[in-house]
Amino acid sequence: MGGMIAQEVVSLIPERIKHLILAGTGPRGGKGIDQVTRVTNKFMVQAFFTGKNVKEYLFFTRTPRGKHPPRHT
Template sequence: MTSYLTTHNKFIGQFAYRELGTDHNGLPLIMLTHLSATLADWDPLFIDQLAGQNHVIAVDLPGVGASRGQVPPTIEEMASQVIEFVQLLGFSKINLLGLSMGGMIAQAVAEKKPELINRLVLAGTGPRGGQGIAQVSTITFTTMSQPPSAKVDGLWANTPVLSIRTTICIDTDDLLEQPQLLEQ
């Protein structure tokens, strides 16, 4: 199988993207990354693992990375760009993964065009705005500055809903010493 590291960018319209995977007849998994990242920033081991059983497409939206154009000023406009990209590729249904700001964009895509989405995967993200959003950075910083065991002991039951569980950073040593973490 081809690796993400050796896969060359493709271009369509203003968009740069990388496409790989075993099942190009199935629904693609479109991947949107976080603020200030490009499609080159995805972990190749993660992408290769996904591509073992999926049709994976990582994209740079206009104005980012190898894509042409300008970065739009709003999440909603970025969502419109994702929809345009999917339409240019000829898909009528997709699986969509958004990481951090990519998750905010993915939520806006699902809101604008729900019939496009088969599965929506949101990782390390939250709402684009609204009640309590200003607390997310403080909650995340406070949580991440604690030792790993303190994060695990107190986070699950006592943190506000806005603190997304995917912000927890648990290293392998913690898992070996505390196998109950895997059950959470």
Template structure:
């Protein structure tokens, strides 16, 4: 894997693949998280896609943003090393994200919400707008948006499609099945 700028003269010394997993307890949940980048400034909290844990972030994306910004990724309740039962609604997930952010003592954050994480970020923007300074929504849509109701069905279909060929379902979910899409999947962190 190519490590952005990792040389003897690198300005930064930490990379996502090396970031230790830490925990913080709040609201009856122990949340697992990782943090890297500069220790000052408003952090960027990453909210991830359906069924994703800390290891599902592309380290090239995290490292790229962490080159200039404090980055915090975390596992939602019931996912990966975070305790508790997985919430049933986006609203519950948003409440957990706010609980996590406040448990770290943060007064304001930037949020990068990817796919389902973008849906969670939109709810946070509605319910706790004072917490958000900036918001990046990637590969997501609004509640009730065109095709949103099909996401779970398509996720299950792509998981079943990937199993017999021993591929990560995210190759189907996150990349087109064109020659360019397959090439991008092979060069991704999933390779």
């Protein structure tokens, strides 16, 4: 619901919002949404044992491009 609210706020007052990043949002009942807790817990354990930031597992694919996303300057 938070992602939907954020989008509505931007549509109502776009002049007040410079940037918006929505991460980890999904439609109610969307495919795989019932697995979010299990997957998140799995990635948190992986991050702990590998010493990596959990965000690497949550927001990037494990492909070569996902492991090294482009840097914005």
